[in-house]
Ligand SMILES: C[S@@+](CC[C@H](N)C(=O)[O-])C[C@H]1O[C@@H](n2cnc3c(N)ncnc32)[C@H](O)[C@@H]1O
């Protein structure tokens with residue numbers, strides 16, 4: 001990690017980056033969650049709009065944006081914001097979304113039918129539900145504030161509201177997971193009108209209710225492999241955790257495209273700089289354009305390109321490598337771990353990305 005320095009100036013001629021907008025509000029805090037999200041700051045929602053407006057207009061001008069290629073509104077829980085918030089937001093965005101291919105919003109699977117219809121009408125064309133599971137006991141264990149039935153109804157409502165591009169986030173490898181539980185989740189998944197699954201193995205993170213408590217995780221590699229194989233039978237895997245109709249926004253991240261990061265704790269990437277806004281929502285509202293910058297040198301960028309390429313169908317350019325690294329890749333190709341196509345290197349198994357990139361770059 002590079003050191004962060006304040007007030008570095010980035011001059012760039014940027015026209016069509018991706019846009020990420022962070023909504024840091026949630027109705028309840030999940031036991032595993034380390035995201036920048038809060039349940040006790042709802043009174044700040046109005047001021048939060050003014051702050052993201054200020055940051056958005058600042059960044060659009062500073063980086064010469066004429067269009068956003070894709071947009072992702074994530075959180076936190078974007079579905080906790082009223083439609084009036086998004087009406088104002090899309091008014092601001094209107095001149096920049098004429099050629100936007102994909103607009104995703106994250107939602108809790110208890111959003112109302114009205115909210116879903118209205119958000120669709122505003123131009124959002126992809127929705128991502130934090131379903132996690134369809135087992136009520138597991139949902140309680142995770143401290144989710146929706147039930148399995150509610151989730152099923154909400155996902156069906158999203159389809160009725162006109163969404164053809166629906167993702168479900170699923171968490172596996174929790175202490176409660178069994179073949180029977182996951183099989184039941186898969187059965188429910190099969191019955192739903194979805195196009196994409198993001199499946200995440202539970203991570204025990206710092207600054208969460210479960211910090212340090214590894215008993216909440218189940219270490220059962222056989223069960224994990226079986227579950228991922230079942231997901232793969234239903235949806236094409238295109239990244240370590242992602243399956244189905246490709247999310248253009250996430251593909252953009254992995255291809256190292258430039259993006260604006262708007263909102264408290266958001267991260268942007270312009271030229272060879274990452275920029276970070278303030279995590280603290282009060283501080284962010286006070287000054288939404290107080291950034292810290294992190295410069296990525298050639299070596300950092302190369303490492304990221306190789307790592308992200310090996311985790312996904314994107315692969316990486318062979319000419320990034322020096323002679324010694326090319327020799328190592330040759331060995332991995334002979335061992336059928338990697339393959340080469342059109343001067344790019346790809347992995348057969350995205351789960352090996354960590355180990356393979358460490359070996360190549362060691
Ligand atoms: C940006 S988060 C939040 C989306 C939305 N707030 C929700 O939970 O409904 C996206 C996903 O990351 C996953 N996730 C968050 N924390 C995790 C953890 N500690 N381990 C594994 N997956 C996690 C969850 O599946 C979550 O839905």
Ligand code: SF4
Nearest residue numbers: 026029030033037076
């Ligand atoms: S997982 Fe999603 S809903 Fe749960 S606390 Fe984190 S951001 Fe909020």
